[in-house]
Amino acid sequence: MQSVRILVHHGRGACISYSSRTFSTSRRADQKSYKLVVVGGGAGGCSTASRFCRRLGKGQVAVIEPSEVHYYQPLWTLVGGGVRKFEETVRSTKDVLPKECDWIKAKVLNFDPDDNTVTTSDGQKIKYDYMVVSMGMQLNFNLIPGALEALKNDPQVVSNYAPWTVPKTYPAIKNTTSGNAIFTFPNTPIKCAGAPQKIMYLAEEQFRQTGVRDKVNVVYNTALGVIFGVKKYAARLMKIVDKRNIKVNYKRNLIEVKSDKKEAVFENLDTGEKETFTYSMLHLTPPMSAPDELRQCKKLVNEAGFLEVNNETLQSTRYPNIFSIGDCNSAPTSKTAAAVATQGGVVQKNLCALMDGKPMLKKYDGYTSCPLITSRGRCILAEFDYNGNPLETFPIDQGKERWTMYHLKNDVLPFMYWNALLTGHWNGPGFYRKAMRLGLSDGSVKQ
Ligand SMILES: Cc1cc2nc3c(=O)[nH]c(=O)nc-3n(C[C@H](O)[C@H](O)[C@H](O)COP(=O)(O)OP(=O)(O)OC[C@H]3O[C@@H](n4cnc5c(N)ncnc54)[C@H](O)[C@@H]3O)c2cc1C
Incomplete structure (x- = not known):
């Protein structure tokens, strides 16, 4: 038996000790148990699994994902526009998930957050110490x-x-x-x-x-x-x-x-x-909407059916050992893979702090990005925060249609998705945004 101290993040920066709970990491024959269970193997789930396999090692992380294939959805706009081939957006799930994780090829049908278990479509009950939910949208x-x-x-x-x-x-x-x-x-x-x-x-x-x-x-x-x-x-x-x-x-x-x-x-x-x-x-x-299996668990979701998280820490507001990344959480920002990258960095820092019994200090500012392609060769790179204030990476007016931003969308971002986001090495452009302004500003512009 392993004792884990749970910290809950309240409001702006303050972390208080919430409770002391004991989790079992032993395995019964009919019930698998993991240190971390990741629900969903899309953009958020895959990057989370990569991040935590590096920390926890082989056999400690399970990813529950029913699909044999993983899609790079942001490229579908250019497929529809006749610029890219659909096949370029597809890879096998086996190839994108980290080798050290256990892939459970099934759907989560039920969440039981009071028992720290989920039930899957192939009849398994999986126990977890911590869980990250990243089920995307239905x-x-x-x-x-x-x-x-x-x-x-x-x-x-x-x-x-x-x-x-x-x-x-x-x-x-x-x-x-x-x-x-x-x-x-x-x-x-x-x-x-x-x-x-x-x-x-x-x-x-x-x-x-x-x-x-x-x-x-x-x-x-x-x-x-x-x-x-x-x-x-x-x-x-x-x-x-x-x-x-x-x-x-x-x-x-x-x-x-x-x-x-x-x-x-x-x-x-x-x-x-x-x-x-x-x-x-x-x-x-x-x-x-959020997927039905999540929406049905009223203990986890808000009124709209999204997993209710603290907007800054991305920790469940009700279950401290649960976090959520990406489209299925309640963070009031525009739902994109770009948001997933930044949220992934925040969850990594905060969940590691929680595992170590330290305060969770990393805050998500709502960063998201939408490359608004306006033609084959022109794009407005919209980047903004929770308040709808532009948070642009480059020290130029990104509101203009530019071929450089189109090149970024068509050529650079796909490479980054497969090689940096899914492998849990890309936390969004925050560092580069500051560096390009010589550390003098974070690039945010109030509207
Ligand atoms: C046409 C289009 C254009 C886009 N353009 C952009 C763009 O330009 N820039 C950008 O940043 N983003 C863009 N996006 C959005 C981006 O793809 C998503 O925001 C991102 O994929 C969200 O990641 P996620 O992990 O939350 O969800 P997903 O990547 O969708 O993954 C969710 C995973 O959860 C799994 N799942 C679902 N239900 C269950 C269950 N019950 N049990 C277990 N697993 C489950 C699914 O099979 C899936 O693999 C675009 C999306 C589309 C469709």
Whole structure:
């Protein structure tokens, strides 16, 4: 038996001793037990496993992940835009997880945080001393009547959000020669809030290059009231949509797809009225949520169903031996792989401190980033914090469309994802941001 002192982080920097608990690390035949269990082997889970295998060694870390393959999702925008191949975004889970971890190829079905156990889809009960939950987001296409049928049967209804639909996007763009090309943003939190419009800019560019632009109306129907949540970048994007004659309709939520009639039905969220648009191409972004298995555990989640964490330490607000990284946690920032990198560094520091009985001092400032591709060769690199204040890495105006930022997105970031983020060596650009300003500023700009 091993005694572990638990520290809970309260508010700004103060850490107080919470309780003294005893965890069993012995193994019963029917129950595996690990020092650390990581739920999910995506961006957050894989990088966490790498970080902690280095510290804890072989056999101490288990990753519970059902999928045989791991996707680099941020590249799906460029796959949909016809720039990159889908195969470039796929690797086998076995190859990206650290060799020292035990990969349990199953889903977590139930969490029992009072017993420090999870139950998996293959019937195992796994015990942990500490747990990091990184289950990503669930795509809820089923909440839009007709959407799944349309995605399966209509080549002109596409989505960059699921691996089985991404390869449809570029052919649909090429097939569009007239009518309405409609791009949607749903009425829920989503991952990469820039992606629904990035693909629109690539499509619009393609329509111009192939000489059909004057016959295609490009329409962005968003459930939001703004084009982007950060003022600086929203102002630049508004100039771009005006210049490129893209019609933006706010507070429009997609509620039905009638693919037999080529119609998309939207609800006007201000008036409640329904509006029907015919489409020649429809790129839909599905409503999203935390995965059902997590949402069902009311002891862990907030009202919206996300694992409730302290915004600074990323520790569960209720169970001190549980942390969460990435899209499935409640940290009120834009959900991206860039956020996962910075959150990974914070969780590593704080969980190591907790394991050593020391105070948790590392704080997450909400750093996230969205490379807003506006054409093949141009990108606005949005980077910001919890308050929506720009937190730009480079000492230049990143609100401008630049080929350097496109190069970063297309060539540098994929390399960093596979080689630095997944291996737990990339904590985000905070250090470089300061270094580029000779340590004189952290680069944050109040709006
Ligand atoms: C089209 C698109 C464009 C994007 N563009 C960008 C971008 O430009 N920049 C950027 O930084 N980010 C971007 N992102 C977002 C980025 O991919 C995610 O934010 C990131 O992958 C989140 O990491 P995660 O570990 O939280 O979730 P994921 O990487 O999605 O991993 C979650 C894992 O949990 C597993 N899982 C789910 N349920 C269970 C369960 N019950 N039990 C066990 N395991 C489970 C899943 O199988 C999955 O492997 C984009 C995403 C998309 C779809």
